[in-house]
Amino acid sequence: MSQHPARSQDQRHPGQPNPIDIQKALSGVDYPTTREKLGERARHNHANTDIVDLIDKLPDHNYDSPAAVSKEISRIQ
Numbered sequence: 001m002s003q004h005p006a007r008s009q010d011q012r013h014p015g016q017p018n019p020i021d022i023q024k025a026l027s028g029v030d031y032p033t034t035r036e037k038l039g040e041r042a043r044h045n046h047a048n049t050d051i052v053d054l055i056d057k058l059p060d061h062n063y064d065s066p067a068a069v070s071k072e073i074s075r076i077q
Helices: 019-025 035-044 049-056 066-076
Strands: none
Touching: 019 049, 019 066, 035 049, 049 066
């Protein structure tokens, strides 16, 4: 039995990018990588501006995996 969409487990606030969309925007990234390269890849993949802006807000350090990026994004959202 599927859940009604209004009762889904998605805890994001309205307007926040979907984690799956963020990972799609970062498709093709070679890890480890920097915030700057994440932003470049998102722009190259034609990510929407909300995702690019979110990536640009990440702390400027090396990210060793998609999970590390997701973890950092969850902290700033």
